[in-house]
Amino acid sequence: MGCPPQSSDAELVTRAVAQALLGFRSEARWLRFARKNLAAMFPYPPQQSGYNKRLRAGLPLFKKAIRLLATDTDFWFDNHWIVDSTPVECGRSRPTVRRSEMVGRAGYGYCASRTRFF
Known part of the structure; x- marks a missing residue:
């Protein structure tokens, strides 16, 4: 079963969004940056393997957050879709x-x- 996580799901989503918005593609670089510069925002600095496991396990949570944000925009009801x-x-x-x-x-x-x- 393992130990319960020391950070909440909301903190996990916040970390992932901050990582994407700040343009960090490397998890290792992101975690080093967060430990050094964002310690007040994120008091528990996870190790890279733990962070990666939580991100993968949190996929349904991320999908739900993305869907909620998408339905709150005008593009949701538009004929055009934005794709990457x-x-x-x-x-x-x-x-x-x-x-x-x-x-x-x-x-x-x-x-x-x-x-x-x-």
């Missing part, structure tokens, strides 16, 4: 990107880990 998708490769070089028919319409970026433009 996987990047699609569009060219392997800068000249290819510049002469594409999607110039000015699509957002282009470079992924250094894949050495490709998307």
Whole structure:
């Protein structure tokens, strides 16, 4: 069964939202930052493995929070949906990107880990 968590579900959601809003993709970096700069807000600093387990176990809670926020916006009743998708490769070089028919319409970026433009 294990020990009961020292932080509440509300604190878990707050931590996850703060992590996303502040742009931390790495849990380890986020937890180091939170321990150093946000100790007053989050008195119990979890270890990375515990934080990860709580995040995964809290998925239904996050889905509920996202749904509640979504229904509170005008987009919920709109015909258009906002989606985030996987990047699609569009060219392997800068000249290819510049002469594409999607110039000015699509957002282009470079992924250094894949050495490709998307």
